[in-house]
Amino acid sequence: MNTVDRDALERELALLLEPARVQDYCPNGLQVEGKSQIRRIVTGVTASAALIDLAVARGADAILVHHGLMWKGDPQVLKGFRKARMEAVLRAGLNVFAYHLPLDKHPELGNNIQLGAMLGWPTDRVVGDKGLVHIGALAQAQPLGSLADGVSKVLGRPVQLEGVTDPQRMISTVAWCTGGAPGYVEEAALAGADLYLTGELSEPAVHVARECGLTLAGAGHHATERCGVQALGRWVAARFGVEVEFHDLFVAV
Structure with a gap:
């Protein structure tokens, strides 16, 4: 199975989704830098603790989500569940890619x-x-x-x-x-x-x-909002030949 360079993936996703053109409530793109080479990506709607733990268990090098770890208005301190999520990400060397409004509005994958x-x-x-x-x-x-x-x-x-x-x-x-x-x-x-x-x-x-x-x-x-990240994951898999797994940690709201 192929690998993709982290920075190359970030550049290609920026060209595809054009996050700089969108005013949003969060940073879009690479929110947390992890391993430089990516072989397996776990995708999901939200970067929850459950998805992070699943990605670690699956031996993933990155997660790709619609709802990331950071939002405008969040406390500027890491404690509680935010600290726990970040610790798990950093401990595993996971890359966290998140695309909110750019993924909502993309004309093909949104x-x-x-x-x-x-x-x-x-x-x-x-x-x-x-x-x-x-x-x-x-x-x-x-x-x-x-x-x-x-x-x-x-x-x-x-x-x-x-x-x-x-x-x-x-x-x-x-x-x-x-x-x-x-x-x-x-x-x-x-x-x-x-x-x-x-x-x-x-x-x-x-x-x-x-x-x-x-x-x-x-x-x-x-x-x-399950469909956009699935479509984006399929695009990444086809473009780079890496493993991409979507996991639906369904919630009723």
């Missing part, structure tokens, strides 16, 4: 375009202040109940519906943004969507959906 493909929803245009909300007209209008059942089957979890919830309501235009993006419900309504799907819901967003006559669907933050 969470949003990948989720649309999984659901069979076309992207006709992208809106929102960060260019994250995808909108498309379905090939054929579907009753809300059937559409929600289909989403649940694809993602493996129930979908929570708010706003307009009549199961017989016909849905022609859908909008979506993975993860925690309930605040884009108004943009979706103004853009003409009948339904807006995201990972997490919020109390204000439910009221906006009701008042705009929109169906708001919550499909799970984790469930909607």
Whole structure:
């Protein structure tokens, strides 16, 4: 099995995802420097202690995630669970690569375009202040109940519906943004969507959906953001010939 130089991988991922072009809530790219040569990469949604321990057990040289170790507003001290995570990473010499919004919005490998493909929803245009909300007209209008059942089957979890919830309501235009993006419900309504799907819901967003006559669907933050890192992992494996393993440490939210 091949190996890839850590710095070469970081450069190639920067060229692919262009993190410098995105204003984000975290550092994107190589968050923790580990071994210089990488043979096996473990990917997952979040750099949790469980994923780090699994990567160590699998003999990985790097982890590649959507939600990394560091966020703006975090305490500038290492203690508690943050210290434990970092200790495990440094002890094993793991590289930690994390890509948040750059992975959400990538036009081929991103969470949003990948989720649309999984659901069979076309992207006709992208809106929102960060260019994250995808909108498309379905090939054929579907009753809300059937559409929600289909989403649940694809993602493996129930979908929570708010706003307009009549199961017989016909849905022609859908909008979506993975993860925690309930605040884009108004943009979706103004853009003409009948339904807006995201990972997490919020109390204000439910009221906006009701008042705009929109169906708001919550499909799970984790469930909607598994696809991007899997696609990115496949790209890395094909590009460099290294071992890449996705591990779904599923959580229900």
